[in-house]
Amino acid sequence: SYVLTQPPSVSVAPGQTARITCGRNNIGSKSVHWYQQKPGQAPVLVIYYNSDRPSGIPERFSGSNFGDTATLTISRVEAADEADYYCQLWDSSSGHYYVFGTGTKVTVL
Amino acid sequence: DVQLVETGGGLTQPGESLTLSCEVSGFSVSGSYMSWVRQAPGKGLEWVSVIFGNGDTYYAGSVKGRFTISRDSSVSTLYLHMNSLRAEDTAVYYCVRLYCNGVFCGDAFDVWGQGTMVTVSS
Numbered sequence: 001s002y003v004l005t006q007p008p009s010v011s012v013a014p015g016q017t018a019r020i021t022c023g024r025n026n027i028g029s030k031s032v033h034w035y036q037q038k039p040g041q042a043p044v045l046v047i048y049y050n051s052d053r054p055s056g057i058p059e060r061f062s063g064s065n066f067g068d069t070a071t072l073t074i075s076r077v078e079a080a081d082e083a084d085y086y087c088q089l090w091d092s093s094s095g096h097y098y099v100f101g102t103g104t105k106v107t108v109l
Numbered sequence: 110d111v112q113l114v115e116t117g118g119g120l121t122q123p124g125e126s127l128t129l130s131c132e133v134s135g136f137s138v139s140g141s142y143m144s145w146v147r148q149a150p151g152k153g154l155e156w157v158s159v160i161f162g163n164g165d166t167y168y169a170g171s172v173k174g175r176f177t178i179s180r181d182s183s184v185s186t187l188y189l190h191m192n193s194l195r196a197e198d199t200a201v202y203y204c205v206r207l208y209c210n211g212v213f214c215g216d217a218f219d220v221w222g223q224g225t226m227v228t229v230s231s
Contacts (some may be wrong), residue, residue, distance in 0.1 A: 033217040035154070042203055042221040043154065054219065086154055090216045097167050098144070098156035 004087055004101035011107045012077045020104045022070040022087030030089045032070040034063060038083045046085075047072060074106070082108045111135035111220050113204045118225030125194055125229075131187040131204030131222055139182035142207035142215040145189045147200035148224075155200070158189065159207070161215060172198075194229045201226050 012018040035043040047063035087101035201224040208219035
């Protein structure tokens with residue numbers, strides 16, 4: 001099956017760095033995008049094309065993608081960063097087209 | 110301001126049909142890459158369907174043959190026609206625009222509506 005594997009949860013203290021991984025065989029050959037979703041709200045695109053930030057997204061959010069793992073990094077974590085985060089990619093070759101990761105709950109301690 | 114507003118959700122019975130609408134503003138629905146993404150209660154995001162700028166349409170395997178995506182540029186609206194609904198179709202349905210900068214199009218979901226809840230239950 002076509003699965004993008006994320007850790008279910010990540011806990012981080014304010015001011016520290018949170019790293020959220022997204023795993024799949026050879027994911028580095030694809031463009032990966034990341035979304036933040038707070039409770040009761042629609043998702044928001046925070047990183048696209050592996051490492052680009054949409055306007056309005058703080059520089060504290062960064063991304064990388066190499067080998068079998070894509071990573072979303074949140075530096076100097078704030079309480080407002082507490083949310084669910086999803087990775088996503090597009091791949092027409094498998095017939096799945098748009099695939100989301102399993103999601104990671106980031107808790108700010 | 111770019112905005113997407115979904116309507117049409119509600120409670121319906123298994124086997125019934127429902128049509129969701131998404132009125133867009135701030136850009137043209139024709140020629141844009143538009144999609145529907147759903148989220149079952151307490152679950153993750155699941156892509157449902159997409160319509161490309163050239164009108165090509167694609168569907169997730171779980172809805173193929175039952176759901177139809179379409180658009181009407183005269184009323185700036187995207188639709189999702191859902192037939193033969195099942196309990197497992199219960200979810201919040203988001204209307205989403207896909208990012209396009211003229212070079213890269215259709216990879217990332219850059220603008221989301223607020224979602225409309227569909228509940229399929231007898």
